[in-house]
Amino acid sequence: MPVSDTMAAVERLATEYGNDVLRLATSILNSRELAEDVHQETFLRVCKAWEGFRGDASEKTWLIGIAVNVCRDMMRSAWKRRVTVSDEMIAAMPDTFSNKEMDRRMDHSILSEALAKLSKEQREAVVLFYYQDIDVKEIAQLQKVPEGTVKSRLFKARGKLATLLGGELHG
Amino acid sequence: MGKKSLFNDDHFRMQLKASLEEVNVSEALHEKTLQACRDLLLSTEVPDAKTQTEAAGVQIQVVENGHNTHGILSFAGRHAIKLRIVAGVAACILVVLMVWDYMPKMGSSQTADFSMMEDADNSVMRRGTEKNMPASAGSEDEEAAFGGTESEMAMAAAQSPQEPGNAAPSESDPICFSEDSDYHELEKSENREEMGDGTAVAPAGEIAQEAPLIVAVTGTKSTILMLSSYKVPLTVNESRRDNKPSTKILNDFARNIEEQHPDQMVERDGLFFAYQLKNDFTMAELESVQSYQDLISERGLWYLPVRAENTLLLYPFAMQTDGTTTLGEPLTALKDDWVDKLSDDSLRTNVIERTGIKSIDTFIIIDVDNGLGFWICWETDGQSYVMPYMDTPDVFSLKNGEIFSLKAVQEKLMP
Numbered sequence: 001m002p003v004s005d006t007m008a009a010v011e012r013l014a015t016e017y018g019n020d021v022l023r024l025a026t027s028i029l030n031s032r033e034l035a036e037d038v039h040q041e042t043f044l045r046v047c048k049a050w051e052g053f054r055g056d057a058s059e060k061t062w063l064i065g066i067a068v069n070v071c072r073d074m075m076r077s078a079w080k081r082r083v084t085v086s087d088e089m090i091a092a093m094p095d096t097f098s099n100k101e102m103d104r105r106m107d108h109s110i111l112s113e114a115l116a117k118l119s120k121e122q123r124e125a126v127v128l129f130y131y132q133d134i135d136v137k138e139i140a141q142l143q144k145v146p147e148g149t150v151k152s153r154l155f156k157a158r159g160k161l162a163t164l165l166g167g168e169l170h171g
Numbered sequence: 172m173g174k175k176s177l178f179n180d181d182h183f184r185m186q187l188k189a190s191l192e193e194v195n196v197s198e199a200l201h202e203k204t205l206q207a208c209r210d211l212l213l214s215t216e217v218p219d220a221k222t223q224t225e226a227a228g229v230q231i232q233v234v235e236n237g238h239n240t241h242g243i244l245s246f247a248g249r250h251a252i253k254l255r256i257v258a259g260v261a262a263c264i265l266v267v268l269m270v271w272d273y274m275p276k277m278g279s280s281q282t283a284d285f286s287m288m289e290d291a292d293n294s295v296m297r298r299g300t301e302k303n304m305p306a307s308a309g310s311e312d313e314e315a316a317f318g319g320t321e322s323e324m325a326m327a328a329a330q331s332p333q334e335p336g337n338a339a340p341s342e343s344d345p346i347c348f349s350e351d352s353d354y355h356e357l358e359k360s361e362n363r364e365e366m367g368d369g370t371a372v373a374p375a376g377e378i379a380q381e382a383p384l385i386v387a388v389t390g391t392k393s394t395i396l397m398l399s400s401y402k403v404p405l406t407v408n409e410s411r412r413d414n415k416p417s418t419k420i421l422n423d424f425a426r427n428i429e430e431q432h433p434d435q436m437v438e439r440d441g442l443f444f445a446y447q448l449k450n451d452f453t454m455a456e457l458e459s460v461q462s463y464q465d466l467i468s469e470r471g472l473w474y475l476p477v478r479a480e481n482t483l484l485l486y487p488f489a490m491q492t493d494g495t496t497t498l499g500e501p502l503t504a505l506k507d508d509w510v511d512k513l514s515d516d517s518l519r520t521n522v523i524e525r526t527g528i529k530s531i532d533t534f535i536i537i538d539v540d541n542g543l544g545f546w547i548c549w550e551t552d553g554q555s556y557v558m559p560y561m562d563t564p565d566v567f568s569l570k571n572g573e574i575f576s577l578k579a580v581q582e583k584l585m586p
Contacts, residue, residue, distance in 0.1 A: 003212045010208050018196040018204075026194045027187070039196065040204045047208045048215075111190045130184045131191065161183065 001051045009050055014043050017060055020132060021067045027127040028071045030116050042067045057138065064132055065142045068124055114164035122157040125150055 021042050025035035045066050053062060115123055124143060128134045129150075136154070140147040196204075 007205075007209060007212055011205055014196075014201060014204060014208075018201060019194070022196050022200075023191040023194045026191065032194070035194070036200055039200060040207055043204050043208055044211055047211050111186060127187075130180070130187050133184075165183075 006047060006050050010043055010046055013046060013059065013063060017063050018043075020060070021063065024064060024067055024127055024132060025071050027112075027115060027131060028068075028120070028123055030112055038067060038070045041070045041073075045070065057141065060132075061134060061138050061142070064128065064134065068128070068142055071124075072120070110165065114161055117164060118157050118160055119153075122153045122160070125153040126157045126161070129154055 018039065022035050022039045025038035025042075026032055029035055029038065042063070046063065049066065053059075056062075057065070115126065118126060121143065125139055128139045128142065129136070134142070136147050136150045139150045143150060
């Protein structure tokens with residue numbers, strides 16, 4: 001396949017799904033910095049794999065599958081990577097937020113923390129299911145586990161999230 | 172009926188999406204990514220002869236059959252020390268694995284039961300391998316093998332081996348092999364003998380190929396995969412048979428771990444395996460060596476990786492001529508932060524140390540599902556190796572006679 005064709009496809013995918021990849025990685029890794037690395041790495045892998053894409057899954061599912069794998073790799077290599085807050089970052093923070101902004105950030109922070117407390121398999125399943133709107137069957141394919149396992153992961157994740165976010169599950 | 176939940180799907184979905192609304196790809200990141208992609212694509216191009224003779228600036232042509240410039244190979248070339256980036260397989264690897272022969276005590280060659288057999292009823296299957304055997308063509312079979320449940324695994328294990336054939340790469344497996352790559356496939360042999368303890372052993376001379384040996388053992392609670400990570404000529408003969416660990420020995424060994432290291436919670440439900448580094452070993456030699464590494468490089472030694480709550484322990488063990496086993500101290504105790512240690516360098520070092528090989532040209536780690544299991548593949552001096560590094564049930568999704576090319580494994584595990 002000519003390079004130009006591959007590049008055109010990659011550009012299209014990056015434009016169409018770039019945000020999805022970044023958001024997925026942000027959710028899973030809870031780090032914007034790492035998520036950007038995942039973004040780049042994902043599309044590099046797409047470059048190499050595009051020729052072999054057979055269309056068995058949708059482009060988005062295929063792409064998300066690659067991104068999930070990159071996230072996993074990233075988690076392994078960057079496990080417990082310390083995030084250092086530089087002086088520049090501190091300086092860039094505004095001194096005050098509006099109440100609304102503060103609430104929004106608080107909600108985001110609580111949600112991120114709750115997600116971070118899930119196991120990575122559960123977190124993946126949750127993000128894929130709730131954010132990416134990927135159905136259980138496709139998640140099972142992405143995670144390479146039976147559908148029942150995905151359902152179980154989602155169920156357990158809901159239970160944890162309910163506790164962490166202050167709710168309770170229907171009994 | 173419980174209380175009404177404050178957590179519900181729709182609300183959570185909305186909340187999650189809202190929380191990520193502001194996470195957008197900046198123009199700079201977008202451009203940076205695309206530029207990296209362009210660089211990658213251009214760098215992987217291999218101009219053909221015509222292009223090479225043309226002046227710079229001439230439209231670049233892609234060599235359609237430039238296998239080595241595609242996919243993981245080219246990628247690895249640029250990221251040789253990055254594990255997760257499937258490194259190169261420069262000359263294309265085709266390694267293989269798996270196997271499973273027949274299960275003599277199971278009553279049927281078409282049925283395997285992973286939850287069976289007490290010690291005396293265990294089976295050890297081993298198969299020689301042979302060069303120039305056909306590539307595994309990926310396929311449904313492998314998919315089943317990797318994605319299956321234990322029962323599916325058992326069913327899959329009963330499948331018949333592939334037929335020998337042409338060594339040329341198949342269309343469906345295009346990037347794995349260069350023209351001179353070795354193809355290895357577990358040799359199908361109908362000529363087997365059985366030891367008194369139920370261990371099925373290939374007759375003398377059958378396993379005499381320079382190829383990996385995989386021994387799969389099934390036990391009451393354990394499925395054990397033993398993989399020779401050495402590509403040494405293996406010759407099975409009477410004098411050596413007694414040095415082969417049977418399932419009974421391995422189970423004894425597992426019990427030893429539990430007795431001698433009661434603080435370690437050994438998981439035995441199909442979650443440990445052993446791999447053989449070499450197949451010849453004596454206790455006296457073990458005791459006389461100064462370091463395990465010396466031993467490994469010179470003599471055979473078995474390791475039994477055992478996972479015990481986020482800890483991976485590698486126990487060496489030796490068999491004495493009277494059939495008893497001696498357990499060594501765990502060589503490696505990767506604590507909670509073992510993931511940290513699975514870095515490129517440490518893994519590479521580990522493999523070198525454990526195998527005694529001098530160097531690793533290319534190095535690949537393949538994630539298995541949840542990050543707890545890996546296949547490690549590497550290539551040294553043109554030879555390819557694959558071994559499981561940690562264990563998950565998926566690793567044991569074996570099929571009878573199944574061959575797993577590196578690419579097939581990658582396709583299943585790393586889309």
